Amino acid sequence: MTILDELDKRILQVLQVDASLSNHELAQRVHASPPTCLRRVSRLRKEGVINKQVAILSPDKVGAGLTAIVEITLDHQATEYQIHFENLVANEAAVQQCYRVSPGPDFVLVIQVADMTAYHALAHRLFATQANVRNVRSFFSITRSKFETQIVIA
Template identity: 80%
Template sequence: MSSLDELDRRILQQLQINNALSNHDLAKLVHASAPTCLRRVARLVKEGYIEKQVAILSADKLGAGLTAIVEITLDHQATEHQLAFETLVRSESAVQQCYRVSPGPDFVLIIQVADMASYHALAHRLFASHANVRNVRSFFSIHRSKFETQINLASLSGPHS
């Protein structure tokens, strides 16, 4: 994997702001030729710097307005038990993010559902009926004051930057 130079960083920054830019428009914004920009973006995708290109939808407008942040503690924390739990939550589309964490609970999940009844059904499917789940602690968002997807590229340093 190659390191990022200043042009790579400018490309990544612009794509974080607006991934729908045409290659021509992106090239203009980062002060590069269109062919150079196209090659760079392809390399950034191939090398895994760009993991996924998506549209971020409005959960409220689509009727999925309940966000739950859920802490999960397992009875048994051996690797095979953690992997089994991750496989279980990966199959559930309402679970948007799953993190192994330390210290504290074993996992933190970000869940997006329509309403409390939907959350209750999901919690029963994933947590209550799962023998290895010891504790579930749920928090429900009443207001989202910030939501960002951008990584601050200027603050990063290290072998991949």
């Protein structure tokens, strides 16, 4: 685990809110010099603390307005079967998140697609054609009342 000092934490908090800031703007907000800030951000990326910087889109504005939260139970739960399933969903762009969970189902997926027709096509590809998928339970979002990407830094 990387040890974070107070400046690292301030940098990470600000970047979680707005990663599009220039290095100079970031340095001003965290009360550090631009060279120091640049070195710190570079180190945090190199160490994997900053995994990636992205733009978060509004799904309904880009034609991906249906969110499905899907529970998957496999027939066989041995590690190789779980890895096979993870590799299968990793190649599907509409699967935004995949979690191995316990207890209950083996996996929980968060899927973002255009509509129910697109979901059915994806479900057929990923679930119905897989011999090891025993049970699929899908929930469809009516309203998204909260969506955050920030992690509380202790």
